[in-house]
Amino acid sequence: MKSSRTYPQRREAHRSVRPTEALEEDCCGECCSCSCCSRRAVCVSTLVLTGLALTATGVAVALFFGIPKQPPVSRECRTHQNGSGFLCDDRVTCLPPSLLCDGVHNCPSGADESRHMCSDLPNNLPSNLVFRCGNSHFWIFVDKKCNQINDCGDCSDEMGIYADCPPCGSQWWTCTPVEFQYCLCVPRSLCKDGRQNCYDWSDEYLCSGD
Numbered sequence: 001m002k003s004s005r006t007y008p009q010r011r012e013a014h015r016s017v018r019p020t021e022a023l024e025e026d027c028c029g030e031c032c033s034c035s036c037c038s039r040r041a042v043c044v045s046t047l048v049l050t051g052l053a054l055t056a057t058g059v060a061v062a063l064f065f066g067i068p069k070q071p072p073v074s075r076e077c078r079t080h081q082n083g084s085g086f087l088c089d090d091r092v093t094c095l096p097p098s099l100l101c102d103g104v105h106n107c108p109s110g111a112d113e114s115r116h117m118c119s120d121l122p123n124n125l126p127s128n129l130v131f132r133c134g135n136s137h138f139w140i141f142v143d144k145k146c147n148q149i150n151d152c153g154d155c156s157d158e159m160g161i162y163a164d165c166p167p168c169g170s171q172w173w174t175c176t177p178v179e180f181q182y183c184l185c186v187p188r189s190l191c192k193d194g195r196q197n198c199y200d201w202s203d204e205y206l207c208s209g210d
Ligand SMILES: [Ca+2]
Pocket: 099, 100, 101, 102, 103, 104, 105, 106, 107, 112, 113
């Protein structure tokens, strides 16, 4: 006779899965790197907080070391003497042109001594910083123009329509100098020093040192 005895079925086969347990299993599958691996919200929060921490660290480092600045689009600026100057990469420092390519780093970044600019003078210089002398083979930086000194060698940087210099200042005596280094005037400090500096001797007989 065939037995009609029935055996109790395994409880696990009929066990219903609660929603929270399903979420935990799903979370473990997607966020296996989470140590707790308990809830999806914990995983997401951890990732967001990590991202915010990395961003804050980057901002702090940039503020501490300084945010890198791009070279200025234009190098034109005015010096403290109201002359044409060269603007450094910091966009603050304005150098007199004669400090360019002199072998000394005057810009914080060294832009005044850049290999490209200094490799072909004056062609690679900003054109507004160059003065062409009467002899086209010679040139000077514009801050050497109208400084009472014969930098061009023919006084074209101190005299003539291209230089367009103002009269000699109060610290200078107007005359025709005997020395090659001057053009239209001599320093008043040379007046009545017992030595001829002007062709007409006015520096010894008319000029006063103050
Ligand atoms: Ca320099």
